[in-house]
Amino acid sequence: MTPVHTIVAKELRSAFVSPVVYVIAAIFLAIVGLLAYSAAANASNQAIRLMQIQNTYAQLNLNDMLFRPLFRSINLILMIILPLLTMRLFAEERKLRTFELLLTSPIGVNEIVSGKFMSVIIVYSGLLSLTSLIPITLSAYATFDWRPIYLGYVALFLQGALLISIGLFASALTENQIIAAFLSFGCILGLWMLGALGGIVGDTTVGHILSYLSFSEHYERLIRGLFNLKDILYYVSGIAFMWFAAHQAVDAYRWK
Amino acid sequence: MASILGIAGTILVLIGLGLPLFQPAGGSLSSILLGLGTLCLLGYFAFHFRSLTALARTRSTRLGAHSLFSVLLAGVVVALLNFLAAKHAPEWDFSETQNFTLSRQTYQVLRTLPREVKMTAFTHEGSPGYGGYQDLLTTYAKESPLITLTFIDPERQPDKAKEYQVTRIDTVVVESGPQKVYLQRSSEADMTNALLRVTQDKKKRIAFVTGHGEKSLTDTESSGLSRAGDALTKQGYEVGTVDWQDTASHEAAVLIVASSTEAVSVEHQHRIRQFLEKGGRVLVMVDPASGDSLDPLITPWGIQLGAGILADEQDRLGRGSPTALLVRTFTTHDITEDFTTPILFPVSRSVTFDTAQGKTWEYVALAQTSPESWEETDLNSPQPEFTAGQDPKGPFTVAGLLIPKPVDQSPTAQSAILIVGNAAFATNGYLTYPGNTDFFLKAIAWLAQEDALVSLTPKDPAFHPFIPNPSQEQALVFFQVLFLPLLTLFIGLSVWKRRRSL
Numbered sequence: 126m127t128p129v130h131t132i133v134a135k136e137l138r139s140a141f142v143s144p145v146v147y148v149i150a151a152i153f154l155a156i157v158g159l160l161a162y163s164a165a166a167n168a169s170n171q172a173i174r175l176m177q178i179q180n181t182y183a184q185l186n187l188n189d190m191l192f193r194p195l196f197r198s199i200n201l202i203l204m205i206i207l208p209l210l211t212m213r214l215f216a217e218e219r220k221l222r223t224f225e226l227l228l229t230s231p232i233g234v235n236e237i238v239s240g241k242f243m244s245v246i247i248v249y250s251g252l253l254s255l256t257s258l259i260p261i262t263l264s265a266y267a268t269f270d271w272r273p274i275y276l277g278y279v280a281l282f283l284q285g286a287l288l289i290s291i292g293l294f295a296s297a298l299t300e301n302q303i304i305a306a307f308l309s310f311g312c313i314l315g316l317w318m319l320g321a322l323g324g325i326v327g328d329t330t331v332g333h334i335l336s337y338l339s340f341s342e343h344y345e346r347l348i349r350g351l352f353n354l355k356d357i358l359y360y361v362s363g364i365a366f367m368w369f370a371a372h373q374a375v376d377a378y379r380w381k
Numbered sequence: 382m383a384s385i386l387g388i389a390g391t392i393l394v395l396i397g398l399g400l401p402l403f404q405p406a407g408g409s410l411s412s413i414l415l416g417l418g419t420l421c422l423l424g425y426f427a428f429h430f431r432s433l434t435a436l437a438r439t440r441s442t443r444l445g446a447h448s449l450f451s452v453l454l455a456g457v458v459v460a461l462l463n464f465l466a467a468k469h470a471p472e473w474d475f476s477e478t479q480n481f482t483l484s485r486q487t488y489q490v491l492r493t494l495p496r497e498v499k500m501t502a503f504t505h506e507g508s509p510g511y512g513g514y515q516d517l518l519t520t521y522a523k524e525s526p527l528i529t530l531t532f533i534d535p536e537r538q539p540d541k542a543k544e545y546q547v548t549r550i551d552t553v554v555v556e557s558g559p560q561k562v563y564l565q566r567s568s569e570a571d572m573t574n575a576l577l578r579v580t581q582d583k584k585k586r587i588a589f590v591t592g593h594g595e596k597s598l599t600d601t602e603s604s605g606l607s608r609a610g611d612a613l614t615k616q617g618y619e620v621g622t623v624d625w626q627d628t629a630s631h632e633a634a635v636l637i638v639a640s641s642t643e644a645v646s647v648e649h650q651h652r653i654r655q656f657l658e659k660g661g662r663v664l665v666m667v668d669p670a671s672g673d674s675l676d677p678l679i680t681p682w683g684i685q686l687g688a689g690i691l692a693d694e695q696d697r698l699g700r701g702s703p704t705a706l707l708v709r710t711f712t713t714h715d716i717t718e719d720f721t722t723p724i725l726f727p728v729s730r731s732v733t734f735d736t737a738q739g740k741t742w743e744y745v746a747l748a749q750t751s752p753e754s755w756e757e758t759d760l761n762s763p764q765p766e767f768t769a770g771q772d773p774k775g776p777f778t779v780a781g782l783l784i785p786k787p788v789d790q791s792p793t794a795q796s797a798i799l800i801v802g803n804a805a806f807a808t809n810g811y812l813t814y815p816g817n818t819d820f821f822l823k824a825i826a827w828l829a830q831e832d833a834l835v836s837l838t839p840k841d842p843a844f845h846p847f848i849p850n851p852s853q854e855q856a857l858v859f860f861q862v863l864f865l866p867l868l869t870l871f872i873g874l875s876v877w878k879r880r881r882s883l
Contacts, residue, residue: 147873172846350476
């Protein structure tokens with residue numbers, strides 16, 4: 126077993142023996158399920174209305190009417206739930222004074238940060254895979270294209286990984302879990318708001334840079350079915366950068 | 382004093398660095414701020430020289446600076462990578478509607494746009510057309526720097542909707558210079574044609590024939606054609622009536638004869654034929670109320686109109702009268718190629734073609750009633766009913782198109798005649814029915830040879846309505862809302878209970 130595996134196994138064990146993960150998962154799944162059901166009901170109502178009174182050229186399909194709004198809503202839920210999953214990663218270790226033991230162990234900082242990051246990614250991937258029951262159930266009754274949905278899940282995974290890396294960094298900065306959660310929530314909110322700020326600034330270089338820095342534009346493009354390498358690179362580089370920043374924050378603890 | 386210098390210096394330097402981003406023109410102010418900030422910081426360092434050099438020698442400062450520098454360097458690398466990707470990254474369209482992929486012809490049109498075009502979409506997020514418009518229009522805007530795109534929610538900005546005279550949600554106004562075209566669906570062909578139309582300086586003229594009891598363009602009653610006139614104006618045409626005194630009236634792209642109730646004079650018949658010989662195009666709409674007043678005009682073309690009224694038990698409007706035809710059978714033609722909505726023809730006559738009489742014409746039956754239709758010959762009957770042996774059985778043609786036969790394989794004049802056995806479908810009372818608007822505007826566009834601008838293969842509109850029955854709804858509620866969260870909670874409770882018992 127490599128050091129990363131050891132850390133991941135330890136983190137997963139501690140996550141799954143605590144009821145917190147289950148409660149978060151149940152709330153997440155209930156909200157997503159409700160949103161999916163209400164989007165389906167809305168799509169159905171709109172279809173009935175449009176077929177009666179409007180022309181049928183409207184894009185009456187579940188990809189546009191259900192999954193796209195659902196992916197947007199899940200993104201908002203992730204912004205609240207993922208800081209709760211990441212807040213304890215380093216903050217708890219520091220509070221329980223086990224962080225010194227970890228840092229003085231033969232395991233390197235790289236392995237520690239990677240292991241912690243991987244463990245939350247695994248929990249999050251499990252949550253995401255549970256939501257796949259929504260399109261699977263719907264496919265029994267409705268016709269839709271799977272390709273935008275696969276891409277939507279890629280977007281959800283990358284978005285989640287970015288938010289987790291931000292949470293990882295925030296958790297590495299403090300020993301207080303609440304502060305870590307608020308810090309990561311604030312960073313995520315700030316990053317989200319940059320998109321709106323870019324829209325306000327308008328069609329200028331600054332506006333474009335601000336919009337590009339925000340994940341909104343990249344996430345929106347992916348869930349609309351447009352696979353652009355720049356969006357993938359945005360997420361991958363953002364995750365790598367935040368991972369590196371978290372690494373530096375953990376490393377700094379050794380010489381402070 | 383020293384600390385104030387440090388704070389002021391930092392703030393001034395930051396403002397000096399950030400100012401050019403927001404105000405590219407204000408270069409001198411930025412330099413002044415940077416200069417002042419640097420002076421303040423130098424002052425601060427001078428005051429704290431000893432303590433700063435001592436601090437710089439400590440291990441934690443060196444390591445901290447190294448760490449900060451590493452993060453900044455990583456940030457620069459990430460920024461450079463993203464900058465390159467933003468410029469050159471390829472993309473693939475995985476959307477169901479392929480709304481991000483434009484045709485080769487559209488790219489050609491976008492590359493050769495002669496002037497700026499403004500697209501204003503009146504829609505909002507909850508509207509069914511929003512997604513399609515967002516995908517398609519942003520793709521257009523991305524491909525051409527001459528296109529500016531604005532989304533307006535007509536409920537939040539009613540003044541804008543009023544200014545543009547937009548009364549229906551999901552309307553796009555394409556404008557350039559004095560030209561404006563209104564569109565109500567996210568079709569690439571319509572959008573590209575609109576771009577071409579608004580960037581042309583000359584408007585095509587659609588002229589309504591008058592003087593023989595025709596339906597009037599200025600009549601705002603339900604039997605009038607004011608809405609048809611407005612719809613054509615919004616499509617970028619110049620709309621008016623035929624001035625019989627003006628010999629230049631043949632410059633019109635299309636002549637419309639909207640159900641004359643009096644016989645068209647011989648002179649005017651001659652003028653219409655002259656118009657056709659010069660390659661003109663004519664739309665003739667005939668209500669049963671016209672009687673035989675238009676026969677002298679249309680008989681030489683080989684066209685005959687049924688004496689009775691068409692009735693259809695199968696394709697009719699709801700449970701209404703069988704004479705309210707809901708025509709949904711179309712021949713493959715440019716005018717009707719992507720029709721999915723039926724056309725409502727109230728009280729129609731059948732259109733037939735006599736090949737012997739109309740030797741020089743080729744006939745295309747565009748729209749037909751169902752085989753369950755019949756021609757009601759007893760016009761005094763209060764309730765139309767099929768009488769075997771008396772009423773002819775369908776299907777009947779309601780709209781037919783005449784185009785000249787090619788002579789000696791050589792191309793002939795581009796004249797055409799569209800005959801519709803009904804005029805009411807285009808009146809104020811019925812034009813708002815979606816199929817009617819589409820048919821009327823598409824027919825005029827084809828007659829005005831607008832479709833010759835760009836003819837794109839229509840994309841699959843991705844029409845997959847989802848209407849679950851009650852048992853399916855229950856299954857959705859169970860699997861999506863209850864099953865997974867409860868299962869997760871149950872597992873969580875079991876784990877918690879087991880841990881407590883340890």
